[in-house]
Amino acid sequence: MIDLKRMEVWFVTGSQQLYGPETLKQVAAHSREIAGALDAASAIPVKVLFKPTVKTPEEVFALCQRANQSSGCIGLVTWCHTFSPSKMWINGFKILQKPILHLHTQYNRSIPWSSIDMDFMNLNQSAHGDREHGFIMSRMRLNRKVVVGFWQDADVQDQIGAWCRAAAAWNDWQGARFARFGDNMREVAVTEGDKVAAQMQFGYSVNGYGLGDLVKYVNAATDAQINSLLNEYEASYRLPSTLRRNPPLRVAIREAARIEIGLRKFLKAGGFKGFTTTFEDLHGLAQLPGLPVQRLMAEGYGFGAEGDWKTCALVRAMKVMASGLKGGTSFMEDYTYHLDSKGMKVLGAHMLEICPSIAKGKPSLEVHPLGIGGKADPARLVFDTPPGPGLNASMMDMGNRFRLLVNEVEVVPPEEPLPKLPVARALWIPKPNLPVAATAWIYAGGAHHTGFSQAVTTEMIEDFATMAGVELLVIDEDTNIRAFRQELKWNDTYYGLCNGFIS
Helix, strand or coil: CCCHHHCEEEEEEECCHHHHHHHHHHHHHHHHHHHHHHHHCCCCCCEEEECCCECCHHHHHHHHHHHHHCCCEEEEEEEECCCCCHHHHHHHHHHCCCCEEEEECCCCCCCCCCCCCHHHHHHCCHHHHHHHHHHHHHHCCCCCEEEECCCCCHHHHHHHHHHHHHHHHHHHHCCCEEEEECCCCCCCCCCCCCHHHHHHHHCCEEEEECHHHHHHHHHCCCHHHHHHHHHHHHHHCECCHHHHHCHHHHHHHHHHHHHHHHHHHHHHHHCCCEEECCCCCCCCCCCCCCHHHHHHHHCCCEEEHHHCHHHHHHHHHHHHHHCCCCCCEEEEEEEEEECCCCCCEEEEECCCCCCHHHCCCCCEEEECCCCCCCCCCCEEEECCCCCEEEEEEEEEECCCCEEEEEEEEEECCCCCCCCCCCCCEEEEEECCCHHHHHHHHHHCCCCCEEEEECCCCHHHHHHHHHHHCCEEEEECCCCCHHHHHHHHHHHHHHHHHHHCCCC
């Protein structure tokens, strides 16, 4: 389980010496109260720590240094209660390596009409103090989030909470390690990418490991460990009667347990946060890992099939963002369409590897032929996904930049049972509809692999893209193809100029 409460954001208030000690005492008291309220807010999943008011360039610089050096700090929430001259923030912002949220609020909700005087005005200057603060971040071209409103309001706390979840995911990527067992699927373009560029921009590393490295761990699993895991399977999932009384199927389940034990030990030993597999490289494994992948994803590991390391890393980030929220997150693939004019839909699935965190009810543990890979019939969990809002997100390497693409969807129940489809699946209606969504997705070069979630929101992904400095495109109920194609052209020009060339 990913614990976000071990992470913290620092609440930093800007002011200056001009106002004198009494006013600064009030600033500190108000700031402490706001930080405490945010820390107690249910929408904010991390700790919010009050930090002393910064009043000089030296104090700002020292605070940013400490933030960079703190392993627990995942970002700064800044606020200017009074007027904080923006030049004093420059050197601190130049070295700051943590995300910034600029909270534009004020301590009092309302103007005290009958008692307002100049003392009140000198203290409560956020209306123009934060504009000065915002200017220097714009002047320095700093990526940040701006939240405007009263600090006690739910919508303000929700926006801060979404940013905190994105910051937690961004922090999780720094120094993260992802393992690839085998290369990407042969001749496939979209799962390729520049791993050096990704490490430079995103902070995580991706490296390949031979199947033999994994098989050593798999073969070391003991009968006692396997039997213990089988008991866990029986307690956690529905097992068809045919599986219970069919010895070959029981052997397949035992083999899946053996692979899970070895795979988990390998990942823990290497400190990995995610991994990829491919059915084209299974030497030494009796079956393609299906059930083991599903269960490891449910524990928070990222995953990408066919060597898709970009989706693997994205799924891990989405797992972090979603921690503690209702609804699951999974690796996903757009598989086949329902093109009925009365209601077009997408059936999402994969051969095996869909996370049971998105399951409706208790999954069924089954063994069926796979048809590809040339290995024994693999075990897998079979289930449908509950109806409700969700999204698909995809990361692509466009050559001169990475692009993050999101499509909001509405998950719906299947129109009929699917008794002969032995895989986990989700059925959804893309927003605004399938023709527009698919057209936009294809124009944008969106991958067939995605991170699917009924917990992560577009706002979280947008905040994450801001932190990562990556292009973001959103397909939602307001998407218009003509405008979307124009946005693609503008983005090509913008990123070409930023990177010194036009691709």
